[in-house]
Amino acid sequence: MSDTVLTVQGLQKSFKNQQVLHDVSFTVKKGEITALLGPNGAGKSTTIRSIMGILYPDQGAIHFTGEKEGQIPKHKIGYLPEERGLYKNVKIMDILLYFAELKDYPLKKAKERALSYLKKFGLEGKDKVSIEELSKGMGQKVQFIASIIHEPELLILDEPFSGLDPVSQEVFKEEIRLLAKNGTAILLSAHQMNLVEEMADRLIMLHKGKEVISGTMDEVKKRYASFKCTINGQNDKQQLLSIPGVTRVEQREHISVLFLNQDLNPTEWIRSLPSTIHIEEFRLDRISLHEIFIDVASDRTLSAEEEKSYA
Structure with a gap:
């Protein structure tokens, strides 16, 4: 389909003798927020790192529409990693322009976007301030801006709400929704199920490296809730x-x-x-998505599905 930006097909990955991904498949579409969910150890980070080319799957394919099979167009991808990290003694504007340059994005346009986002996120006038002078929450806002400064076609957000206060969470939510509305394909991994339920158009839930629930939010609610x-x-x-x-x-x-x-x-x-x-x-x-998540993590949903002979 023309609106599919990313296709993940049959991913398998093992570390030593432990298989952490078992035939994981899904798509991420233009203008949609796809949530990648699961308890700790479910395989979410391995999946994301495989998409980013940080890890290589043992089997399966990752295809970006318009690119050769296996080719990762990093200039079209924005990535907010779970492990935050920016140069502490570098000025905010210099960091943002550096990330834009890495993506071959025009620097004049990047500076305009940076100033606009700093104002939107309550950081107006801090473009010459170094990261070490900011609070943790403000630092996360800068890293978020760095992930979208180059107008990516695909935005991967790994725990974007972690450590944010409720006001900052709302700011992030509004911006993520706006990005999707304007056509960005978004892959979101988060543990705040209430926020995911509000935002996601579709989801895939992993458990022990296997896909156990997938579909649009409405489909999942009707089937499991x-x-x-x-x-x-x-x-x-x-x-x-x-x-x-x-x-x-x-x-x-x-x-x-x-x-x-x-x-x-x-x-x-x-x-x-x-x-x-x-x-x-x-x-x-x-029942809420949070309760579905708990049921999956504790194998309740899986047991019920097995009783229906669904695997």
């Missing part, structure tokens, strides 16, 4: 567990969270609730 019911009221856990359609119950003081069967009809289920249940407040919604 069963309903949950939150009840505020004094209720016996065993009574709640005995209600048809309830798979498990979590309680904290007077709040009970009932997790329901995947194929349950919520309207019919509500009508069938026993009158003996004490309800002060009641809410029914789908």
Whole structure:
């Protein structure tokens, strides 16, 4: 498809005798935010480093549209690594222009973009300040600007929200959304599931090096996000567990969270609730991406899928 910027096909990678990637495949499209998720050790960093050419997969292919097979057009890629690192005693503008020059981007245009982004990110007037004079959060903003200074077609963000305060997270979110709206293909790896759920158009979730969930956000929610019911009221856990359609119950003081069967009809289920249940407040919604993530990390979702003979 013409809107596909990056195609990852059948990646496999081993370190010594341990296989860390098992046939991982996905695409990243123009104007979309694709989230690459998974618990620590799932294979996310290995996948990203393979895309960047830092590591070489044992098997599989990585193809950038418009390029020869295996060729990595680094001038078209922006990369914000998880391990931040900028020269501490160098002025901000010099760093940003250096990154632009590495990507063969016109320096006059790079300076204009740098000044514009510094203003947008609350760093106006600090272009001649060295990195060591900035707070950690401000330093992360500079590194983010460095990753997009050359107007990349593909932007890879590895834990971009790590260590940021809520205000700075909002600034990053807005800019990432704007970049996607303007056509940048974005591959986002992050542990803040609430932010990913707000932003991502599609996702791929890895577990132990294998692709376990993939699709658009809507598809994933429909397939994996069963309903949950939150009840505020004094209720016996065993009574709640005995209600048809309830798979498990979590309680904290007077709040009970009932997790329901995947194929349950919520309207019919509500009508069938026993009158003996004490309800002060009641809410029914789908489980969050965070809860899906926890289920995958603890193998709950995988076990349920195996019972359906899906692999």
